[in-house]
Amino acid sequence: MDVAFRDPVLARELKVCADCLALSTGLVADxxxxxxxxxxxxxxxxxxxxxxxxxxxxxxxxxxxxxxxxxxxxxxxxxxxxxxxxxxxxxxxxxxxxARNVINLGAAVARVEGKKCAACLICVRACPFDVPFINAEGTSEIDPAKCHGCGICAAACPAKAIQLMQYEDDHLMAKLDGLLEGVLR
Ligand code: SF4
Ligand code: SF4
Structure with missing residues (x-):
């Protein structure tokens, strides 16, 4: 029996004479x-x-x-x-x-300043990983061990109560000022 197929490595159509053709069974995810x-x-x-x-x-x-x-x-x-x-x-x-006694977390995680939080739940709903929650004090709290540091909650918070560590607002504004200093003069 002649079997024709395309070889992906050679990128060519091939034809072989085979006694038996065994095709693998398809697999679908659960x-x-x-x-x-x-x-x-x-x-x-x-x-x-x-x-x-x-x-x-x-x-x-x-x-x-x-x-x-x-x-x-x-x-x-x-x-x-x-x-x-x-x-x-x-x-x-x-x-x-x-095997480790201590696990170091990434530094770029979100942190809530409780005094500014109005418990509006916007960050709770915005986080794609369901990390922020309202704690016993009635303010939003973020577990740094679960936070992925995407910054969505910090951008969404209307009270500016959330800062993403390493990307704080004053940090970014200072960088922007430095960048534009020469341009705007
Ligand atoms: S979005 Fe800001 S103000 Fe609203 S619950 Fe979250 S941290 Fe508090
Ligand atoms: S930084 Fe991203 S992962 Fe962390 S709490 Fe905010 S929205 Fe969730």
Whole structure:
């Protein structure tokens, strides 16, 4: 039997004479289970429904939410050998996190100045990761361990009660002044 196919490596149409043609079975993501997990923990997914790693080369088994790792067919169709290798990598990454007594957080996280907060809930609704909440004092609070530092809440707060560390308003205004100094003279 002649089998014609396109070789993606050679980028050419090939034809071979084969005794047997074995096609691999298609695989689809577990839409229901993955959707629930993604909604609860705010985990990103690909258009095909698989979980999306943080960085394909630098963090291939880490999910963008700290403490979450991905391996096997939750990440995409792959062989058992690949799944095992990825599972070992994910276990190694988890081990490095668990072995530490102290975990350093990123410095660029949002902080609320309680005195200015009017508890309007805009930041609570705006945060894509559901981080801000109204605390016992009746003001918004942001857990730095959960904050991704996107700055959406700081931009949305009408009372200017939220500052993104390392990108505070006075910091940015000073930079802008310095930048425009020579231009506006
Ligand atoms: S948006 Fe600003 S004023 Fe409103 S709850 Fe959040 S921090 Fe407070
Ligand atoms: S900086 Fe982004 S992730 Fe952090 S609390 Fe604000 S909106 Fe949420």
């Amino acid at each position: 839409e229901e289970g993955a959707e629930d997990l993604a909604m609860i923990f705010r985990l990103p997914r690909t258009p095909d429904g698989y979980f999306l790693e943080d960085h394909v080369k630098l963090r291939p088994v880490d999910l963008p939410v700290p403490g979450f790792f991905v391996a096997g067919t939750a990440h995409g169709p792959k062989t058992i050998r690949e799944s095992i290798a990825q599972g070992q990598a994910a276990a190694g990454r988890a081990q490095t996190m668990l």
